[in-house]
Amino acid sequence: MNIQIFGTTKCFETKKAQRYFKERGIKCQFIDMKEKGMSKGEYNSIKQAVGGRSHMIDEKCKDKDALALLQYIAEEDKDEKLLDNQQILRTPIVRNGKSATVGYQPEVWKTWQ
Numbered sequence: 001m002n003i004q005i006f007g008t009t010k011c012f013e014t015k016k017a018q019r020y021f022k023e024r025g026i027k028c029q030f031i032d033m034k035e036k037g038m039s040k041g042e043y044n045s046i047k048q049a050v051g052g053r054s055h056m057i058d059e060k061c062k063d064k065d066a067l068a069l070l071q072y073i074a075e076e077d078k079d080e081k082l083l084d085n086q087q088i089l090r091t092p093i094v095r096n097g098k099s100a101t102v103g104y105q106p107e108v109w110k111t112w113q
Contacts, residue, residue, distance in 0.1 A: 001026060001027075001096055001112060002029075002096060002097060003021055003026060003027070003028035003029065003094065003095070003096050004028065004029045004031060004042075004094070004095040004096075005017050005018060005021075005028050005029070005030050005031065005092050005093070005094050005095075006031045006033055006038055006042075006046075006089075006091065006092065006093040006094075006095070007030070007031075007032070007033060007091035007092040007093070008032060008033055008034050008091060009032055009034075011091045011092065013091060013092055013103065013104045014091050014092040016104050017092040017094055017104055018030060018092075020104075020106055020109065021109075033086050033087070033089070033091065034087075037083075037086045038083075038086065038093075040083060042095070043079070043082070043083055044079075045095070045098065045100070046093055046095055046100040046102075047079075049095070049098060049099055049100035050100050050101065050102050053078060053079065053082065055102055056082075056089050056090060056093070056102050057070070057082075057088060057089065057090065058088055058089060058090035058091075061087060061088045061090075062087070063085065063087050063088055066081075066085040066087070066088050067088050069081065070082065070085070070088065089102075090102050090103055091103075092104065094109065096109075096112050099112060
Protein backbone atom coordinates (compact mmCIF):
# COMPACT_ATOMS: atom_id res chain seq x y z
CA MET A 1 0.00 0.00 0.00
CA ASN A 2 1.12 3.50 -0.84
CA ILE A 3 -1.02 5.73 1.38
CA GLN A 4 -1.04 9.51 1.02
CA ILE A 5 -2.97 11.69 3.46
CA PHE A 6 -3.76 15.22 2.32
CA GLY A 7 -4.84 17.50 5.15
CA THR A 8 -3.76 20.15 7.60
CA THR A 9 -1.93 19.81 10.90
CA LYS A 10 -4.83 21.46 12.75
CA CYS A 11 -7.56 19.20 11.31
CA PHE A 12 -8.87 16.74 13.90
CA GLU A 13 -10.15 14.29 11.25
CA THR A 14 -6.73 14.29 9.55
CA LYS A 15 -5.04 13.44 12.86
CA LYS A 16 -7.51 10.58 13.36
CA ALA A 17 -6.67 9.23 9.88
CA GLN A 18 -2.93 9.40 10.58
CA ARG A 19 -3.45 7.57 13.89
CA TYR A 20 -5.59 4.91 12.16
CA PHE A 21 -2.76 3.93 9.78
CA LYS A 22 -0.01 4.30 12.40
CA GLU A 23 -1.81 1.95 14.82
CA ARG A 24 -1.96 -0.69 12.08
CA GLY A 25 1.71 -0.29 11.17
CA ILE A 26 0.89 1.05 7.70
CA LYS A 27 3.32 3.65 6.41
CA CYS A 28 1.71 6.77 5.06
CA GLN A 29 2.89 10.04 3.59
CA PHE A 30 1.33 13.21 5.03
CA ILE A 31 0.98 16.20 2.73
CA ASP A 32 0.18 19.46 4.53
CA MET A 33 -2.18 21.30 2.20
CA LYS A 34 -1.33 24.65 3.76
CA GLU A 35 2.31 24.22 2.74
CA LYS A 36 2.25 22.21 -0.47
CA GLY A 37 -1.24 21.24 -1.59
CA MET A 38 -1.96 18.75 -4.31
CA SER A 39 -0.92 18.83 -7.93
CA LYS A 40 -3.37 18.96 -10.81
CA GLY A 41 -2.70 15.28 -11.59
CA GLU A 42 -3.31 14.24 -7.98
CA TYR A 43 -6.48 16.34 -7.85
CA ASN A 44 -7.86 14.81 -11.07
CA SER A 45 -7.05 11.27 -9.92
CA ILE A 46 -8.77 11.81 -6.56
CA LYS A 47 -11.74 13.57 -8.17
CA GLN A 48 -12.28 10.56 -10.44
CA ALA A 49 -11.88 8.07 -7.56
CA VAL A 50 -14.41 9.76 -5.27
CA GLY A 51 -17.02 10.42 -7.93
CA GLY A 52 -16.55 14.09 -8.75
CA ARG A 53 -15.68 17.50 -7.42
CA SER A 54 -18.88 17.88 -5.36
CA HIS A 55 -17.78 15.06 -3.02
CA MET A 56 -14.54 16.90 -2.25
CA ILE A 57 -15.92 20.32 -1.26
CA ASP A 58 -16.39 21.20 2.39
CA GLU A 59 -19.66 23.13 2.61
CA LYS A 60 -18.77 24.14 6.20
CA CYS A 61 -15.34 25.59 5.35
CA LYS A 62 -14.27 28.93 6.82
CA ASP A 63 -13.56 30.58 3.46
CA LYS A 64 -17.15 31.39 2.47
CA ASP A 65 -16.00 33.81 -0.25
CA ALA A 66 -14.08 31.14 -2.18
CA LEU A 67 -16.96 28.71 -1.70
CA ALA A 68 -19.49 31.24 -3.06
CA LEU A 69 -17.23 32.13 -5.98
CA LEU A 70 -16.91 28.45 -6.89
CA GLN A 71 -20.70 28.19 -7.18
CA TYR A 72 -21.02 31.07 -9.62
CA ILE A 73 -18.08 30.70 -12.00
CA ALA A 74 -18.20 28.82 -15.30
CA GLU A 75 -18.08 25.03 -15.07
CA GLU A 76 -14.82 24.77 -17.03
CA ASP A 77 -13.08 27.13 -14.56
CA LYS A 78 -14.14 25.35 -11.35
CA ASP A 79 -11.31 22.80 -11.19
CA GLU A 80 -8.68 25.51 -11.64
CA LYS A 81 -10.31 27.69 -8.95
CA LEU A 82 -10.45 24.71 -6.57
CA LEU A 83 -6.74 24.03 -7.09
CA ASP A 84 -6.03 27.68 -6.26
CA ASN A 85 -8.23 27.52 -3.13
CA GLN A 86 -7.56 24.10 -1.63
CA GLN A 87 -8.69 25.29 1.81
CA ILE A 88 -12.29 24.59 0.72
CA LEU A 89 -11.59 20.88 0.20
CA ARG A 90 -12.86 18.47 2.85
CA THR A 91 -10.06 16.72 4.72
CA PRO A 92 -8.55 14.27 5.15
CA ILE A 93 -8.21 13.13 1.56
CA VAL A 94 -6.68 9.67 1.75
CA ARG A 95 -5.28 8.16 -1.42
CA ASN A 96 -4.08 4.64 -2.13
CA GLY A 97 -3.04 4.36 -5.77
CA LYS A 98 -6.20 4.78 -7.85
CA SER A 99 -8.49 4.58 -4.79
CA ALA A 100 -9.30 7.59 -2.61
CA THR A 101 -11.62 8.74 0.14
CA VAL A 102 -12.66 12.14 1.44
CA GLY A 103 -13.21 12.48 5.17
CA TYR A 104 -12.56 9.93 7.92
CA GLN A 105 -13.62 6.56 6.43
CA PRO A 106 -11.94 3.62 8.23
CA GLU A 107 -14.59 1.21 6.91
CA VAL A 108 -13.30 1.84 3.37
CA TRP A 109 -9.61 1.78 4.41
CA LYS A 110 -10.06 -1.71 5.89
CA THR A 111 -10.79 -3.03 2.39
CA TRP A 112 -7.48 -1.66 1.01
CA GLN A 113 -5.36 -4.71 1.90
